[in-house]
Amino acid sequence: MNFEETEVLYNVYRGILRNNRSFQPGKSTAVEYRMDCPEYADLLKKYPFEKIAGKGTDLQRSIRVLKYLSPKLTHSPWYDGHVDCNALALLDYSLDKPEQGINCLNKAKILEEVCLALGIYARRVRFLPYSPFDFDCHVVTEIYDRSQEKWYMLDPTTNGYLVDEQGTILSLLEARERMADTRFVTYCKATSREKDLQKLYRKNIARTAYYAKNLFRIQVDAVSQFGESGNWLNFPPEHFSIREWSVASAEYRLEMVPAYAKGYADFDEAVQLPRMREAVKRTQSMEEPEAISAAALTEKPIS
Structure with a gap:
């Protein structure tokens, strides 16, 4: 599809978000973050993530890790999950091994655990479409920057993030709210040097629309830790089963x-x-x- 056709589709997705802006009141529950898992020491000993992350804010360090990992992890939508879902096992299986791809769920797990190992609060977030007949959903990692006291979304599958008209990286919830209000949001690759955000919007409209399609409903790991907790927290819109x-x-x-x-x-x-x-x-x-x-x-x- 050309830009105009894709933007029409993007507007349909934004309209769905606008009509389902509010979430169910729900139970008051906080995500648990386990920053002291002993396996983190093994992860940092085996892989040079401390050097890769370097110094700076939590966001700056996380982006360096994102840019290192993303090109080295091949995507496979039919990955069967036979490897234990933790960063050590998944990196051993997939890093720099294009014949052994993994899906977004597991890529996000790797980035989550590497950030936790580096002392950066991180969580894995799944977001899903309105239609039950849409096979697709997506999973990313959000990190918390303590200097800004703000959450940011980083996508290890696409090696990028969503930004506003100022180029500020957004959380998924911020992006969802802006899309529902038809305010400016565009996907930006972490390696992009394009400064004209309107030009970037036109170039990446399909990717931005993809996020909008899936941002109907959100899930977050109940516990961010080494390995699977086996439980997701659900954030459904009102009047949705x-x-x-x-x-x-x-x-x-x-x-x-x-x-x-x-x-x-x-x-x-x-x-x-x-x-x-x-x-x-x-x-x-x-x-x-x-x-x-x-x-x-x-x-x-x-x-």
Whole structure:
């Protein structure tokens, strides 16, 4: 699509966000940050992240790590999760190994844990689309800069972030609110030297629209730590049922994905289809997940 056609689609996504601006009141719960996991010492001993991060603010150091990691991690949408989800195992498996790609969920986990190891508050954030028939979602890392007392979103899959008209990097929640208000937001690659943000907006409109499409609903790891906590905090819009969405999505995936995915060399039908059938059973029997107050997305982290 050309710029004009893509901008029309972007405006549709912004309209969905505008009509679903408010989140459910939810329970007051804070994300837990474990900054003292013993595995962090092994991570920093094995990989030169302290040198890569260098000195400066939490944001500056995190961006240096982002720019180092992102080009060295190949993307695979059908990665099956067979490697333990922690930075040590994932880096051993995928760093500088293009034949062994991983997905955005695991890339975000690597960046999260490296930042935590460096003493930088970080969390993994998943955001999902309005339609249950959209196979896609995305996962990024947000870091907290103590000097600015502000959250920032960094995307290790695309090696970039979202900025406003001043070039200030945004959190996902800030980007969502600006998109709902049709205020300026554009994707920016971390290595970009383009200073004309309007030009950047036109160049990256498809990527910006992609974020808008997925920013309908947000999830955050309940515990940011070494390895998986196994629990996500949910931030759904008002009058939205995660259970109904999940059932419709799982049933549709089972029906449609095999034909859709035939073009992907790394799609293993014998592995993926049993997982999809199991997902349908799980969602059909699940209860409505508890909603968490959106205040947790902006709070100062406490370890």
